[in-house]
Amino acid sequence: MTAGAPRGPGEEPATAGPDPAAKTEPEWKRVHPVSPLVRGWIALAALAYFVGRDQVESGFAGGGMDLPAGSALYWTLLALGMALVVIAGAFFLSWWFTRYQLTHDHIRVHSGVVVRRQRQARLDRVQAIDIVQPLLARIFGLAELRFEVADAGESAVRLAFLRLRDAQQLRAQILEDASGAGETHADGDGDAGDATVPGEQQVLALSPGRVIASVLLSGTTVLLVLAVAGVIVLTALTGEAASIAAMVPIIFGFGSAYWNLFSSGFNFRASVSREGIRLRSGLLDTRASTVPPGRIQALVVRQPPLWRIPGWYSISVNVAGYGAGSDNASSARTRLLPAGTSEEVLRMLALVLPVAGTADPVGVFTAGMDGTGPAAGFTITPRRARWRAPLAWRRNGFLVTDSALLARHGYLWRSLQVVPHSRTQSLALEQGPLQRLQRLADLVLHSTPGPVSPRVVEIDADTARQLLDDQSLRARTARRRDLPEQWLRGTGPSLAKSASFPAPPQSQAPPPAPVLPPPAPVSPPPTPVSPPVSKEEPPHEHR
Numbered sequence: 001m002t003a004g005a006p007r008g009p010g011e012e013p014a015t016a017g018p019d020p021a022a023k024t025e026p027e028w029k030r031v032h033p034v035s036p037l038v039r040g041w042i043a044l045a046a047l048a049y050f051v052g053r054d055q056v057e058s059g060f061a062g063g064g065m066d067l068p069a070g071s072a073l074y075w076t077l078l079a080l081g082m083a084l085v086v087i088a089g090a091f092f093l094s095w096w097f098t099r100y101q102l103t104h105d106h107i108r109v110h111s112g113v114v115v116r117r118q119r120q121a122r123l124d125r126v127q128a129i130d131i132v133q134p135l136l137a138r139i140f141g142l143a144e145l146r147f148e149v150a151d152a153g154e155s156a157v158r159l160a161f162l163r164l165r166d167a168q169q170l171r172a173q174i175l176e177d178a179s180g181a182g183e184t185h186a187d188g189d190g191d192a193g194d195a196t197v198p199g200e201q202q203v204l205a206l207s208p209g210r211v212i213a214s215v216l217l218s219g220t221t222v223l224l225v226l227a228v229a230g231v232i233v234l235t236a237l238t239g240e241a242a243s244i245a246a247m248v249p250i251i252f253g254f255g256s257a258y259w260n261l262f263s264s265g266f267n268f269r270a271s272v273s274r275e276g277i278r279l280r281s282g283l284l285d286t287r288a289s290t291v292p293p294g295r296i297q298a299l300v301v302r303q304p305p306l307w308r309i310p311g312w313y314s315i316s317v318n319v320a321g322y323g324a325g326s327d328n329a330s331s332a333r334t335r336l337l338p339a340g341t342s343e344e345v346l347r348m349l350a351l352v353l354p355v356a357g358t359a360d361p362v363g364v365f366t367a368g369m370d371g372t373g374p375a376a377g378f379t380i381t382p383r384r385a386r387w388r389a390p391l392a393w394r395r396n397g398f399l400v401t402d403s404a405l406l407a408r409h410g411y412l413w414r415s416l417q418v419v420p421h422s423r424t425q426s427l428a429l430e431q432g433p434l435q436r437l438q439r440l441a442d443l444v445l446h447s448t449p450g451p452v453s454p455r456v457v458e459i460d461a462d463t464a465r466q467l468l469d470d471q472s473l474r475a476r477t478a479r480r481r482d483l484p485e486q487w488l489r490g491t492g493p494s495l496a497k498s499a500s501f502p503a504p505p506q507s508q509a510p511p512p513a514p515v516l517p518p519p520a521p522v523s524p525p526p527t528p529v530s531p532p533v534s535k536e537e538p539p540h541e542h543r
Helices: 035-061 071-096 135-140 164-179 181-186 208-216 219-238 241-265 328-333 342-352 361-370 383-388 433-437 461-480 493-497
Strands: 099-102 106-111 117-122 126-133 142-149 157-163 201-205 269-272 277-281 286-291 296-303 313-319 335-340 397-400 404-409 414-420 426-430 440-446 455-460 540-542
Touching (some): 035 071, 035 135, 035 157, 099 164, 106 157, 126 135, 126 164, 201 342, 296 361, 313 342, 328 335, 335 342, 404 455, 426 461, 433 440, 440 461
Parallel strands (some): 426 540
Antiparallel strands (some): 126 142, 201 269, 296 414, 313 335
């Protein structure tokens, strides 16, 4: 019977059978049964503390353990047993109601017993995936997955806890779907039957000695010396030894800062793979972050004063979804390189910015990190404004390549900020009262929240206005030819071994430091026409 034909007398309506092509809903899975214990061990520790505190204090006082006897012992054991049953029941319910589902487009996590919470993240909007192992989770061989998405403010989805191997496989699968590689295989490419993710290539690893030395020579030490000197001067002026008591909070505060820097940078390793840049670090709590290519919005290369002695630098990045938290975890996951030489900085820049957009990338970035004056083509602060920054006026400046804008400033604390044209969010021109008198201005490049606040400082006002207009056009043009959200979609699997990532090493010897490649040929930007400007153009304002 053809579709739409009238039924004859006595004929039953045709029933549609199951569609074999219909996709089945992916199954819901549960986290590891030990997960509630790893998350809620503090409850057991608190119970043991309140129960045994009096007994321990009595033992130290020499009175011996005052254990209950008779009915008191019975009721004490009964109360402890009931407390343990309640805690075990809460742990079981927490595990039972925590489930996750991975579809082709989303990762969903349902949790909560009394207050139900349902979270999901689109795979093509995932900015980075972290594998975090607190100390107790490492003992059980478990790990937590954190999915960072744009504008989340905090981790949009946290999946805790899975077996470490399962977490690594799930991360690889999610990044495979997010990159579009799964669709590439499904299209019948030459490697369609090979679903194996290529191995990693280690780019660099920091020794514990360097981490310790970098912490001792960091800006924290400079602040500590100033604080101690202030206490000594105060004691000498007042003549009261009580002023030395201020050293106690200073020691604890700076000791905590030193520990955070050391523990977060310990065992730092950086490598590249099909999924993106992988960073691993941590002493007690370990973290393994994977940042897909093209998701880094801006970066800054910094050098504290004492780091000039060994010639070290650090690299921090803005990644959408990571936010601008000031705690140790936020600082660790936005740190692309804790302490590296200029050669190692160029290695990492080659991964983040594979097309440098200049014929002399090494000379340009070296001048940005260490140079002063108009070397390598930098435009610096006019001489008439040198009194505003007597030491830094020849250091402050900017340079535009075909792929990014470089802004450098600072004499004692040097920094080089790099913003790819395609990642420019918006632009603003700022002028203070004195700047207007001297015809100076600052150009602010708005980026996602993070440790980088890009700004071109103390440049000629006319030059700043021209840079504002030109950078707006560059950003719009760069986004038009930028890669899609799924960076492997529509391309062969060999894209993972193209210019975006160095080729895997052919031997066990450490690979040579990659040099930033010369600029790829880029088609000229389209000629502006009279119709209204595209909505993709970043807004800019004059202040």
